[in-house]
Amino acid sequence: MTQPLVDLRGRSPWSVLPPLCLGFFMIMVDTTIVNIAVPTLQDAFGASLVTVGWVNSAYLLTFAVLLLVTGRLGDRFGPRPVFVTGLVIFTLASLACGLSGSVGWLIAARAVQGVGGALMTPQTMAMITRVFPPQQRGAAMGVWGSVAGVATITGPVLGGLLVETVGWEWIFYVNVPVGAVALWLSFRQLPVLPTHARSLDGVGVVLSVVGLTLLVFGLQEGEAYDWGTIVGPVTVWGVVGAGVLVSGAFLLWQRHRGDDALLPLRLFVHRNFSLANVAGAAVTFAMTGIFFPFTLYLQQVLGLSPLHAALVGLPGSLLSGVIAPFAGRLSDRVPGKWVAFSGFATLAVAIGILATQVQPGVAVWRLVLPMVLFGVGTGLVFSPLASLATSGLDQRTAGAGAGAFNTTRQVGGVIGSAVVVATLTSRLAATMPAAAQDAAAGLPEQVRGPFVEGFRQAASAGLGAGGGFDVPAGVPADVAEQLRAAARTAVDAGFASAAAQTLAVTVGVLVLGALCALAMRAHRPGTPADAGPAAPAEQVAAP
Template sequence: MENVTKPWPALWSLVIGFFMILIDTTIVSVANPSIMKALDADVNAVIWVTSAYLLAYAVPLLITGRLGDRFGPKNLYLAGLVVFTLASLWCGLSGDIRTLITARVLQGLGAAMMTPQTMAVITRIFPPDRRGAAMGLWGATAGVATLVGPILGGVLVDSLGWEWIFFINVPIGIMGFVLAWRLVPSLAKHQHKFDIPGVVLSAVGLFLLVFGIQEGEAYKWGIIAGPVSVWGLIISGLVVLVAFVVWQRFNKGEPLLPLGLFRDRNFSLANIGITTVGFTVTSFGLPLIFYYQLVRGMTPTQSALMMVPMALISGGLAPVVGRIIDRVNPRYITAGGLVLMAVALFWNSALMHPDTPILLFLLPSAVLGFANAGIWAPLSSTATRNLPPRQAGAGSGVYNTTRQIGAVLGSAAISVLMQARLAEELPKAPGATGEASPLVFSGRLPEALHEGFSTAMGQSMLLPAAVIVLGAAVALFFAKPKPVRGWGEAPVPIPDSAAAESSAPGR
């Protein structure tokens, strides 16, 4: 463990920035109708406000983890915080949807620079047998932020306007910069070679895959332009990603993705688990918020307040979970949390009708709170417990990349499914015609369409519910954590290139 006398103040200062960037993955969902109206945008364009952020966030995470090792996690975190804060200001000043999407891309790049450094610092300043409490705080931050985002967004949209969901980041970013500058230690730097072909392959593959899924419905899953088709993009993206993995396997230098990390069973399974969590948390809020606002006539604030039970229960229980995960097998807590999340989403789906008593929705909201408390800290602690310090940046980069890949795919997939179900269900509503769908997301939903719209949103909720069931099944195969014999003795096999590097001067 690095010699840090006061690790907790350092962690708390990083949590401020981490909380802010995670809020921005969900805060836009509650403001989507307002942004569409203010910037004269359609539903596909406004969903790209979230998807562009998530994509720009996900793609660089592998390399920014390594950059943190090379230039110091503190330095990269501070640089990313500056980029994120300035991009937030640009988002709020945007006068059209294209400018907003561009600013969100820059915001995502700043977030990608910051996120791996938080987990890397935890891994390097807390020993494995005391890391659970630290990961409990990290997990509580991640879980609560994704839930607080819509609540805070609703209050800001109703009181000050949609721009303020971005402007609020400016004072928080300044405060976070000062605290991190003063409290985060300057940890040892490690030399790394950068896998440029790997960066290009991963970026191109992810972009083709997500863009194809996102735009599929808009182009009726056919031709986009000339010989380029939706399915061509998706298949090309998958092929490029396979080529990326093959390159990582045979790269004689230092690969961007250290495949040796995946020899640890819990690291591999935790990455699959967090992918399903990223997918689900990003996707389930969109149909739920649209149902609250367009069918039940709620304001952004009112719809966001329906998630208060989630935030309160999750925030209260997550630190408790963090204190016990070092002493119990994480499979039970994690699998239980994931199953509860699936139950809550299936419950919400069943309730989504125009005449359901609105207070009934607080019950699955509370169940989601218990679920979140049992997910974030156990998953992150399981993923990082066996990482040696020299692989902290790479491991945290991989873990956060898989989480963000799940989030990107969740955002894209829920958009496709919502539009497909609306196309199927709205014509069935009394008095509805195939021309009614452009009104759906404009805030002027005719009452005759309420039942069909509710049905479509309820059906859309089944996708994230099914995905999180997969995560629960994976968690059941977690191995019991091995006893900690001493810091740095983690059993994760190290690739030959990394092992050679660890013995080089300066290590």
Template sequence: MNKVTRPWPALWALVIGFFMIMIDSTIVSVANPKIMEGLKTDINSVIWVTSAYLLAYAVPLLITGRLGDRFGPKNVYLIGLVVFTAASAWCGFSGDISMLILARAFQGLGAALMTPQTMSVITRTFPPDRRGAAMGLWGSVAGVATLVGPILGGVLVDGFGWEWIFFVNVPVGIIAFVLAWRLVPKLTTHTHRFDILGVILSAVGMFLVVFGIQEGENYDWGTIVGPISVWSLIIAGIIVLAAFVVWQRFNRAEPLVPLKLFRDRNFSLANAGITMVGFVITSFSLPLVFFFQIVRGLTPTQSALMLVPMALLSGGLAPLVGKIIDRVPPRYIAVSGMLLLAIALAWYSTMLSPTVPIGMLLLPSAVLGLANAGIWSPLSTTATHNLPPRDAGAGSGVYNMTRQVGAVLGSAAIAALIQARLTAELPKSPGGVSMDSFSSGGALPAALHQGFTNAMAQSLLLPAAVAVIGAAIVVFFAKPKRGQAWEGTGSVPAQTPSAARTR
């Protein structure tokens, strides 16, 4: 553990950049209809703007955590911040959808360089009895940012145009760079080897799976070209990812994913849980935003304001949760949060209709805020409380990678489901108008409102189901022996045999 006299200013400096990159995971959702209109593209292409960012964010996380261990988290964080900020400007100046998707991929790479360094600095600078509060701040920032993103996006799109959801990152990035340069300490480094084959296998496998899922509906889940079909891509991706895991097991040098970390029950379950959270948080906003803007005719700002109760409750309660988890087993809070998440999304699904009073839709938004406040901090604290300093970068990289894997799979899956449900529901509507009439920004004919609404409502059931799975996972978090306090970051004292058996 490095002795840092002022760890909190360092953490706040890192949190500014982390908040920015987390916002960019969701800020595009509210701007999708305007990007479709401005760049003359369709639903699937515009969702790739988010998927490209998430995919480029997720895959490198396995190695960027090690880069921080090897060259210092401060140095790697600053390099990532420069890449992210420059790519943000590139996104804003993009003149077609292909250029925007490419720029978003570079943005994701910058985010991948930055994110593991924040958790690594917390683990290496805060003592165990203060790490819970620090992780509470980190977790609450992640949760609040993913909710603030759509709201901020709506205000910027209406006030200045969709390009400004990216331009706004430039001054924030400059401020974050100056603060991190001045306040983040230089920590000791550790020598690491870099698993290049592991990077290639994980990148190829993830791309094949995500491309197959998201593009499947466009090819009717059949042939893409020649003997290559959608299902062959997905199966090939799964095989490559399996080969990646096998390689991690037998790599005698230094694997990207130290499988020994997963011997800790709570680390394994927290990673599985945050994968479900990443899936849900990324996927649920897309059907809602499309419904608000295309069916109800709300502006981006108005549609974003529908999420205000969620953001206010999540932001207000998250610091309280961060303090509570130093004394209460995190699983109780995390399970409650996951179940509330599922309830809120199922409630949305049953309420959506072309004539529902718009104010009624603020109620499930408030439930989502309660849910999010109870998810992020307990999961991040549980995942990291046993990490030794040498494995801090690798462990935080794995944790952030699994969250982003969930996010990119959620983005791809919801895109495929939305397209499938639109295909199934719109032809049933009178008038026979094709969805192509609004795919480039045109108005949706009133005759199609009910079919479109049905498709969005049905799509929300997918993230609701995944949230239930998340609750079933985190309920198995290890708890301390009866009578013991949940100390510091929530770890069960390792010195007692009875405590050791609970793992």
């Protein structure tokens, strides 16, 4: 029988997964659950769309920028205490979110929630890496990956149900009982692993947080400021440039610190670790890239309600949750690179097919089928990729490696969001006037020119699917009806075309991820190169 890497006092290493997966599930759900409640929050607080947007942005910002730091905290103080601290913060912040009496309070509570999520996330991977032997690690990562797949769609569906039935507060209150159960299980089942005493890289912490904050803020909020001036002389690209410079200074400092660094650069000597980080960013980029334009298309062009739009992806998400554990077990038997490559190839084909089906008036079942294939690809990618990222790391840097992997995934999502929004906006500027030109062919000659010009001006102003043509006063009723029908046709056709072209961008990014998987070393699971330096079983304190 395979022995675990730590002495669990007779317990199976599988006993650590329930609290880790419950905590990780809450984190992943809360990255998407708020989106469905945006209109409700606008009405509840009388706030603008930009202000309410910060309810989600504040969470994603604090979550992304702290992952490097919190990963190293797990190495320094142990995964269990850091995970438990994050779980308590996340649960209490969720309660504060539900009790918020103003949008400012809600944004602040969401930022604190992101801190709790950042404390927990690297510990889930680090604990699995340190507790499970290499021969079982893929299966364990498969369970972890299935949580990510199911949570992807659970957020919008659960959010829609709660908002429409008991109120927006419950999208946060629901975390309280789940967090309490996860906390109880954590004290019962998570082992206290040995720590590696070393000073925390204070300068590295500051440079990391400042650099990532500037970079993530600039990319995340660039569209809100039209990629121009934020305030006074401060511009979006100035903030992004400053983030790049500070991040560069961070890397130079890490090189100087060596093994005592917040992010030991020797981690990237491992070929699979480096490539898995790029591939992880690619898959998160693609997942962001598909859901933003696709969700808008479902609601604005096909006219689906938010809940019905979320249900389009439900079968694929459930299938992803079923496939991920099997993919993890498969990566324990064959080199994980081939499983990950198959996942990337499946995702690229799925989105390619989806892009051909995004049309006005299409039957919804024709969209569900490629989304099912998308779920298969997601299930094949996440767990083998996480296992490949950490399998070559030693026990002293498992937390740092997990923090780096999760950071690159989150930054990949931020970059994906910025690129996709910019691409969709630019394509709308071209597809809307073209669609208006086609729709105008059936209109009376005297109104064709103003009709097309109205759409061209709306597209130039960045109004996209929300803009169009206003029927002039004094137009006969029959002509006015023709104009409205032509405008609806132009909006639907123009937006569908722009969304399809935007989806195609993500296919290219997934091809990059597939190439990274192909370039990885095909070590057999359990070999020394896969497992990292040999080490005796760690002695742990009973929970």
